[in-house]
Structure formats: structure tokens, C-alpha cells
Amino acid sequence: MIDLDKLERIKARWHEVTALMAQPEVATDPARMAALGREHVELREVVEAIERYEALLRERDDLRGLIEAGEDAELVRMARAELEDLEERLPEVEEDLRFRLIPKDPEDARNAIVEIRAGTGGDEAALFAGDLFRMYARFAEQRGWKLEVLDSSPGAVGGFKEIIFSLSGPDAYGTMKYESGVHRVQRVPVTESGGRIHTSAATVAVLPEAEEVDVQINPADLKIDVYRSSGPGGQSVNTTDSAVRITHLPTGLVVTCQDEKSQHKNKEKALRVLRARLYEQERARREAERSAARRSMVSTGDRSAKIRTYNWPQGRVTDHRLEGDDKNHALEQVIDGDLDDIIRALRTAEHAERLARL
Template sequence: MIELEKLEKIKHRFEEIEQMMADPAIATDAQRMSELGQEHGELRDVVAAIERYENLLQERADLREMVEDESGEMAALAQDELDTIEEKLPAVEADLKTKLIPKDPEDKKDAIVEIRAGTGGDEAALFAGDLYRMYTKFAEKHNWSYEVMDASYGSHGGFKEIIFGVSGPEVFGTLKYESGVHRVQRVPETESSGRIHTSAATVAVLPEAEEVDIDISPNDINIDYYRSSGPGGQSVNTTDSAVRITHMPTKLVVTCQDEKSQHKNKAKAMRVLRSRLYERKLEEQRKERDEARQSMIGSGDRSGKIRTYNFPQDRVTDHRLEGDLKNYALQDIIEGNIDPIIESLKAEENAERLARL
């Protein structure tokens, strides 16, 4: 049984917001109206679910009374309706519980995705490139935009490291499940004997911080400018447009050389630095967070894996799932169709959080 007092508080808050939004003094405050509108939208579905649940409880109570007080045909009809209500109630209650799960405010943010080649040398770099392609295709399917922040290329293709930003609705809340060690099993392009190799790459997904989330003092950063280089180390341009920013208090270092403009590279590097600092702040505030950044990145070896991409068997296995939800067709996944995995992981997380309500 859901605590009815809690439901009343939610309904009261919803009514309170509607009253505030109708206040002429507040209506002229665009920032405040935006905040209230967002909360109103989030609560609208919850309140509708509460009303469905409470109406069913009231109907059940009335029908139980009729069954006790009436006799004959009236009592039988009341019992039939009561049985129908009893059948409906568990599903309505489950729906309401799902809607009552607190939403993580970070889920609505854009994301910074960092992919790094781990164990496996050139093949790991090629796999990192495959993962980047998978995520960009996934972003395109969701009409999200993305842009490269920084990249270090592998000697035979792919990336030693690539950092890119993804923007759109609920980006971080969707991509956060991709954080961890990804393992690939296949015959590398660089392998002449046809032996299957196992390589790994790490993925870290960070909520992109805004300036209001993290204030970086100019006195806390050291900025170096240098000449950009591309695949194989060749010079990209003849000006010192590449940027390296060191955050002195934490010793975090961010580089960016993707743009020809020094100003644009600095702006991108600051976005990455701000997001890394924001993730640190979140870790400190919420030690119980499921995936702290260090555990997301891991060591880049074959242990601690979250997913295996097995090319010979045309299968992707997500090791956090069980049973029929665990395995997927490799070509579908590698082409960016990772929604089924993410939805299964979301459902598992919701089930765990429901158990704690």
C-alpha cells in the first residue's frame, strides 16, 4: 500500500504551483515561470496517476460496503464490480509507484562522452573508433547533435582517445548506462594468422555542467597553447591553436585541438573541464551513486567489463542483464540500435528503486 499522506503532499504541491503560476507578480519573472512550468509538467502525470489510484480505492471501499449491506442480485453485481476493481488495482498501483520514483535532475542534462582504447594496442584503438561510430549513429537516430571536443588517433585508425559532446532531450539519463569497460572479441585487421583477439575500450559518460553548476576561478587554471597535430603526428595547421588547460587544485588536465580557432578550442576544453569537475562534485555529494567516474573508466583491461562484442558469434552480451535480456544481435547494436539494452537496464534500475519505496 502506498502511503496516502505522501500522495496528498504531492497533490498539494501541484495545486500550489498552479496558484503561483497564476500570480501576476510571478508571471513577469521568466526564470521563475520556467522553473515552475518544468515542475508542473513533471507532476502532471504523477497527479493524474494518483487520482486514478485514489478513485479505485474509493470505489473498492464503496463496493465492499454494498456487498456487506445488500443481498441477492444487488450484492452479486457489487461483488462482480469489486472483483474487477481488485484485478485492476495492482497494475494501477504499480504504474503510480513507477511515476513516484524520484527523477535524477542530472538525467536531463547533455553529456560529455569519453572513449579510451585499453588493452589490445592497435585493435583497441580501432574498437574505440567502432564505439564512437555506434554512439554517433545512436545520437542521429534520436535527433541529438554531437561534436568532437578532442581526439588522439591510433596509428592504424580509430582512436587512442576521443571526447565528444552530445546534446538533446534526456541525453545523460540515456547514455549514462554506457559507462564502463567494453570488450571486443574478433580477428583484428592487423592480424595475418586469423587468430581471435580480445581487446577493450573504456567509456565514461559525464553530465555536461553549466556555468551555474561549477564556477571555475581564472586563478585556478593554467592555459597552454601549442600547435595542433593529426593522425600520425602530422601538423594540422601552422598556428598555436591547440589548448591545454590544467586545473591546479585538482591537477585535472584537458586538451582540445579539434578546431582551427584557439578561442573555440579553449571554449570546448572548458566545457570538458567543467563537466569533469561537476562529476567530482556529484561523487562527493552522493557517495551512493551507482557509478563513480573512476569505476566507470576502470583500468582499461579485460576485467570489470560491462559488455562484450563477440564478432565470430555475431552476439553482444551485456553482463549486467540476465536471461533473454542479456544477448543481442551484434550488427544491430554496432549500427547504433542500442535502445533495447538501455531500456532493459532502465527497467532493472526502476525495479530496484521501486523495491526501496
């Protein structure tokens, strides 16, 4: 049974957040406004689910009242039919609300920064990294997200040794976080003359994008180098020193960006990636402290875990975190950006696990 008092508290908090966002002192505080804005979006979805659930409960009570009154036989017959239909719909609405009542990761509403790196497999791994990038680009397009390449290093025969890009749109990080880990491919490489199947891999890291108000970077902590950008095989692709390498001295993190012809734009993009990595580093530290003794079955961040295999000869994609019918999917659809079924199954598995712990 859902705690109705809890539902009232959630609705009260939503009204409170709405009122706070209208206050002048909050509007002039970017950090607080950003935090309240994220909470407002999250609460609005929950409040809408609560209102759907409560409307059904009121309708059920009204129908039961009509049936108990029994004043009109035809009206009672119609009320019984409507009540039967409503009681069939109610469990689904209640289950949806239960999922929405699970405390969300506050980072889910953020934009995402995605880093794809070719792993074992040489040129074939770089080609596969390119396939993954195209898969995510199509997925983003289907969702109406904006994709912006922040940095890339092309492979010698195509694809990418590394590509870093941002995804901006509703629930971008909350959706893409399930993609972090090792993606493995089994196929005959274009570079293989003997027709043998090879296994290659690429790693994907998905980070919540940090805003300037989230991470304060002291300029004195940065070592900034500029150099001439280069393409595959090391050839120069620019005649000016526009590429930027930023080293964060306290942590040793290094970020490079060379995609833009403008040094200023490359620096701006590199700082976005650096902020995301610093933010993720701190977030991972806090999460480790909170759950040192507990590991989620649904990986949403371990870039060393093998999460998925793309088997070309069998036309199948296998997600190793799922079971039963959810485990295997049609390769052609997935590689064309149709990730909805996989992500929905992963999200459902994660929700079920978290519900069991409540």
C-alpha cells in the same frame, strides 16, 4: 498501496514550482531558474502519471457504483465488463507510477558529456573506440539528440585513441549514464593476418554537463597553453596555434581541445569539458559520503568496471550487469545503435533495487 497523501503533496509542489518560475525575481536568477526548470520537467512526468492513475481510480469507483445500484441489468452487464478490463490495466499503471515516485537522480535531466578512450589492444582498441562512437551517434540520432564533438585524437589505422563529445536532449545523462565502464570486444582484428581472435577494450565515461552557474572557475586557477594541432602519427593538421590545453591548477585536471580551427572555440569547448569533470568530481565526493557502505548492483559511473562484451564470432553482446533473457543481445542491432532494450533492462533493475530499499 500507494500513499494518496503523498500524491497530493507532489501535485502541490508542481503547482508551486510552476508559480515560482513565473516570478520576476526568479527569472533573473539563472542558477535558481535552471534548478526549478529541471524540477518542473521531472515533476510534470510524475504528475501526468498520477493523473492517469487517479482517473482510473475514479472510473473504477463510478463503475462499482453503477453495479451496486443495479437499476438496469444491461447497464450492469456493460459496467462489469468495463470494470474487469480496467482492473486488468490498473496494476500496470500503478507499477509505472511506483517507479516514477522513486526519487530521481537530479542530474538525469542534464545533457551528457561522453569520453571514449582506447584501452588495451593497440590499433584494434582504437578501431573499437570508433565503433562505439558510431553506435552512440546512431542512438543519439534515433532519439533526436544533438551530438557535438568536443575533442578527438584519431588512431593510426582508423578509429580513435580518444574522442569526447556532448549529447544534448531530453534525459540525455539519465539514459547514457549506464554506459560508463569498460567495454570489451572479441574479434579478429583487421591487422591480424593469422585469423586469431583478439580481445581489446575501450573505456567510456559519461558525465552530466555542468552549466556555468553550477561551477565557478577562477581564471587565476587556469594555466592555458596553445599549440599547433596534429593528426594521426603527429603530422600537423593546422598551420596556426589553435589547439588549447587547459590545466586546472587546484586539482591538476588537464583538458585539451584541437578539433576547431578557432583557438577561441577550442578554449570554449575545453572549458565545457573541464566544468563537467569538476562537477562530476564534486558529485562523486558527495555520493561517496552518502553511500560509503552501499554499492549499487547496476553500475552507472565506475569506469573501471567491465560492463559489456561485444563478441563478433558469436554475433552477441553480453551485458554483465544483467541476468536471464536481458543479459544477451544481437550484436548487429546493438552496434547499429539499438540500445533501448539494454538500457530499459538496466533502468528496470536499478529501479527494482531502489524500490526494495524504500
